[in-house]
Amino acid sequence: MNREIAVVAFAQTDHRRTSDAVSEVEMLMPVLHQVLERTGLKTADIGFTCSGSSDYLAGRAFSFTLALDGVGAWPPISESHVEMDGAWALYEAWVKLRTGDADTALVYSYGKSSPGSVRDVLTRQLDPYYVAPLWPDSVALAALQAQALIDAGTTDEPALAAVGARSRADAEANSHAQLRGSVPQGDYLVRPLRTGDCPPIGDGAAAVVLAAGERARGLCERPAWIRGIDHRIEAHGIGVRDLTDSPSTRLAAQRAGAYERPVDTAELHAPFSSQEVILREVLGLDDRVRVNPSGGALAANPIMAAGLIRIGEAAARIHRGESDRALAHATSGPCLQQNLVAVLEGDPR
């Protein structure tokens, strides 16, 4: 079935360093209510529900089943979960809508990084035989990639600092962001990356509603049509890859149709300043493209939600009439291992 699918609503929490006062479901529920309110839909009207989260952040098995309480899963609903960023949950929901099995989908994701030490927690996603026993933390792996870029002459430390500064300056306009305005570049966390090159650690959640065809026009004044979406993966061994390039992003972007016509906005999921340098180059984004007007992951990086937020932010700009054709990108794994690219468009004006 060849049906057009659109993002028709988006909501996110304020992203903060800690959220002790609320459980995961208590943090998530307000954004679920907001996206439903924006469309006028009730839980019973939703055809498919898909979520993204990780048990390793909370340190508890099957934590997503408790979060489901916030959805209202009785009588039984059609539901699925990915142990990944919500951007991949959105991909699954998009496929479900394309097949014609549902007309609407609720996609949500959340992450509370505050209970644990997220740099160490993320080592558990690495190859368990050759890499994880060495406990290389997420900043260390990103720092290897940053040094490879510096060695290649693609960037330098002042240019990386400028990426962080621009992101946090743009986040001034985003009340949900965790780091806004002028933030000191700080000391090295793992050289060559300084605090300012790295994402804040925080808690947050996001939700979007997808709808197909005419249903989307009825739910949203200017739907953000998903013209293409694709995700690709690279070898898990980082020593096999060219860390200065991102062939999986290039392939995903090509399959999503990103190179067919220029975009005016790009929301890139680049948790480290050095990764934005790579993504801009691979995606061919020049100064005419508004990159991360939300501030991006350097301003707020709730793990498992930050990628879905990129799609939501890009869609919201189309909803508001601030963009006609936007690119949204999400990443997962060390050093841009997995990448998802979506191209969103509003109806011509």
Added chain:
Amino acid sequence: MSAILKAPLTVEFPFTRSLGPVQSAFLTGLRERVVLGVRAGDGRVVVPPVEYDPVTAEEIRDLVEVASTGTVSTWAWNHEPRRGQPLGTPFAWVLVRLDGADTALLHALDVPGPDAVRTGMRVRLRWAEERSGAITDIACFEPYDGEPEEPAGHGGEFAEPVTGIVAPARLDYTYAPGRAQTGYINALAERRNVGERCPSCRKVYVPPRGACPTCGVATAGQVEVGPGGTLTTFCIVNIKAKNLDIEVPYVYGHIALDGADLALHGRIAGIPYDQVRIGLRVEPVWTEGARYPDHYRPTGEPDAEHDTFKELL
């Protein structure tokens, strides 16, 4: 409202993993001070070796010994080593392309400071004194200015190959149960059982988790329930759990506390196990200093009629 609760939570697990022929040869090789790679379809030598070709996904097994000397292809200076990392003193993370290999291995480089590292520098592998067949059999790399070492041409056959690894993991958390569960746990400390009512369907959830799973809205308004309740179902446990100081057989049951719309679970005692029945009226028994009821015992009231709890099964 009382302060939000927090408690330390440690998750520790020894992952036992089996190895395929390629990983077994590589890790056994490390035990024997031999570094093996695998030849891919395009002729490249992949180190550490993989079981499937990175390009074609064909199964590959052509093992090739490479040198224990090599070149740094990129690095990052780690001035604050974290738990579990290869060295306890500041070190450089390095990707090293060993002589004879076409891909790089991640490990640590032991040098005094960042000025002593550069991309392209020559290094040599330092073996751990005790080796068991694990990536940590490589202690780290160290600077080296000699000639490339010549590998002996080992074919990857070993006596007593390593067939598995145990990869211990430990993560430390500070668990905070959130608003609703904090209220529940604080009330238990006062020997009260409280639930929360759904503002939409009016159901009372015990223990409350903050949301009504039927309506998908926040529950609010604490409601005191119990202390008595009705046993809605049960099982008889015949196997003694490790470190559990309870004689078997014992009874574990679902208890619908008076005023609650969801049954919680607990141990039933104070009655022979073969006399426990659905509909039995029970009450909590608190022991000195405990933070939750030790078990539930019969109240002596007549059994509840099925109609009074059929919605709670």
